[in-house]
Amino acid sequence: MVAGFSYFATTQPTHLTSMTFSFSSTPGFDFLTQFARHIGAPVHNDLMTMPAQLGQGYIRKLTFGPEFKITIHHYLLQEDLIIKRNSSGLGNELITVFFYSNEQSLGIAFNDNPLVLFSNRDDSAIQVTSNDLSSVIRFPANHYINYVVVAITPSYLTALLAVKDPNSVLQTITGSGNSFLFFESMTAETKLLLKNIAAVNMNDNLSRFYMQIKVQELLYLIFHQLSSRESAAYQSINSADAERLLHIRNEILSDLSVPPVLRELAQIAAMSETKLKQLFKQTFGSTVYNYYQQARMEEAAFLLKQGKRSVAEVGYELGFSNLSHFSRLFEKHYGLNPKRFSTQS
Incomplete structure (x- = not known):
């Protein structure tokens, strides 16, 4: 599949009501805690269950250390959800990898202009971005939303990848102060892995250990794709x-x-x-x-x-x-x- 979302730009009516959550993507920001506070929902053991009046499903956070964490989103809401990520203003202090695996169209933009909507041939894609780019994502109401966000620092990712001769893409992502945006297609292997991660029984004593291995496998799959790209001089992006x-x-x-x-x-x-x-x-x-x-x-x-x-x-x-x-x-x-x-x- 071509890197990005699916095939045709569409115009779709938005719902009359929507819920907006805006935040700045800084290394210390805790999405789960702040979003739960925003909608008035409790968090227990890094799990927030959607209040019945808003919909159903959950958001779960797993932290594998101060430089590496994952947030799993799996829910159906009664109104559109708009998530606005504002630039941290700090440069590339955090790498964010979004794994979208949705059956319905998403809207995404990188400023406050009307959202670009994508058709629902197969709205699965991976986006790798520095935390100094702003973005707006609209998730449609009455459809299950499935996506995973991995946040990792450049230094930790560099040590994790341990690549002796990285191409220009990996150099840019793991380098200091770079602004970047990369889209990649989602392979069948990645889709299956995401499903397995969502199905893990977190009450199992070794579940965190298992999840850390599987999240690293996710990172392996996306960075293996990016490492195969042609090495070329990088041009900064805003x-x-x-x-x-x-x-x-x-x-x-x-x-x-x-x-x-x-x-x-x-x-x-x-x-x-x-x-x-x-x-x-x-x-x-x-x-x-x-x-x-x-x-x-x-x-x-x-x-x-x-x-x-x-x-x-x-x-x-x-x-x-x-x-x-x-x-x-x-x-x-x-x-x-x-x-x-x-x-x-």
């Missing part, structure tokens, strides 16, 4: 850049039948073509065109699996005038031509 990149991503994916034109995208982003190319590849791990093509093939696979369209209809819908070219490109991605893929799905 919240405004991040917002523009998400907007450009949605422009690319809003109509997969039309190839992106870099010049037009650069004008929309108010960036030079060079800056846009660099920041897009740095953030999403792929060039603009390759990102588009990957999403195009994934949408083709999705449509073929539905069994409601022929291979020709899918190809033409995605802008291929030459069906032989469509078949070759699809087979390159999936190892099967579209016809065989559709019959085996």
Whole structure:
């Protein structure tokens, strides 16, 4: 799957009521304690159960030391939840890794502009960010929300990874004072691991030990993905850049039948073509065109699996005038031509 959320930008009506929680992401900040205080819920043994009048589910925190902790969110609310993370203003003193695994669309932005909404093909993704970037996330009401947040200091992560020759991405993340944002796709292995973590019986005497191992396994999976990226000079990013990149991503994916034109995208982003190319590849791990093509093939696979369209209809819908070219490109991605893929799905 392309790094990020899923395929199409959408516009969806928001609920008339919503709950907003705003905080500054500093190393000493305790999300669970402050959020529980915000909604008037008690915390017992680092577990907060959602009050019945708000919904159902829980938030759990596990601390593995002063430099490494995890927060598990699993709940269904009766109104939208908006979480606003404000810049710490302290530089990269804390690395935050968000694992989103949701069945419904999320909204995310990096300033106070209207949220960018994502479709629900598969709203699973991983976001790695420094704590000096602001962000706004909207979780929809009446749908189960599942996400995990790992917070870790650069020095602790460096010791944990113990990489002798890190690429530029790992150097940036573990370095001092860097502002960064990286999106990665969520593999099937990561999704399964997240489900296993959510199902752990925390009453077991060795549950904390088990959880620490599994959280490190989560970190291994994401940083293994990031370590395979091409090593290139890093360009600093701020919240405004991040917002523009998400907007450009949605422009690319809003109509997969039309190839992106870099010049037009650069004008929309108010960036030079060079800056846009660099920041897009740095953030999403792929060039603009390759990102588009990957999403195009994934949408083709999705449509073929539905069994409601022929291979020709899918190809033409995605802008291929030459069906032989469509078949070759699809087979390159999936190892099967579209016809065989559709019959085996």
